[in-house]
Amino acid sequence: MTTLRPALAAAAAVACLAAAVPVHAATYAIDPTHTFVTFEIPHFGTSTNRGRFDKKTGSVQFDRAARTGKVEISIDTASINTGVGPFNEHLRSKDFFDAANHPTATFVAERMVFDGDKVAEVPGRLTLRGRTHPVTLKATNFNCYDNPMxxxxxxxxxxxxxxxxxxxxxxxxxxxxxPDEVRLLVQVEAIKQ
Structure with missing residues (x-):
């Protein structure tokens, strides 16, 4: 029995060390062909004005098992596209995004909130026109899959x-x-690196 105690102690020490080693989140690169940031704002209570940013880059650190994650997304503000040329130009102007002086908007999140193994929300900070404020993106859909391509x-x-x-x-x-309130719709897919 005394010979088992050192072996059990060693096994317990190894188990503790293994538990103490941090699990590293995998890096996922934003897929620009399946990632879009779209805005919606009512137009005098009739229709809804919509636009989306066509150029964006970013990465996600994600570990579903540990329920951790981080996000960094950069958006080219001059890439705003409403489908109407003069409206695009007005949105790029100092009246709105001031793309000449503030060419990039960013969203950075240091954590994710999970519901089971799915992301439920991503509280982060949005920087637009040089000002930064908290913004929480709430998931309406989330999934991971093995991409066949x-x-x-x-x-x-x-x-x-x-x-x-x-x-x-x-x-x-x-x-x-x-209106002052603008609805943001963020469609994002990221590829494991």
């Missing part, structure tokens, strides 16, 4: 948030009745 895991989903544009210095049209 890339032969790698892809994770992603659909996320929503509502922001007040005036917090970011986008005040144009408020006095005319355009």
């Amino acid at each position: 890339f032969k790698r895991e892809v994770c992603g989903g659909d996320f929503v948030a509502t922001i007040k544009r005036s917090q970011f210095g986008v005040d144009w049209g408020l006095e005319m009745g355009f």
Whole structure:
């Protein structure tokens, strides 16, 4: 029995060391062909103005088993696309995104909130026009799958948030009745590296 004690102690020590070794999250690169940031804002209570940013880059650190993750996304503000040329130009101007002086908007999150093994929300910080404020992206859909073309895991989903544009210095049209609240729809897929 005394010879078993050192062996058990050694096994326990190895188990503790193994448990203490941090699990490293895998890196996923944003797939620009399946990642879009779209905004929606009501137009005088009739239709809804929509636009999306066509150029974006970023990465995700993700560990489903440990329920941890980080996100960094950069958006080219000049890539705004509403399908209407003059509207795009107005949105690029100082009245809205001021793309000449603020060419990049960023979203950075240091953690993810999980429901089981699925991401439920991503609380982070949005920087737009040089101003940074907290924004939480809530998942309406999330999944991971083995992509048959890339032969790698892809994770992603659909996320929503509502922001007040005036917090970011986008005040144009408020006095005319355009709403301050803007709905963001974020469709993202990221490929395991």
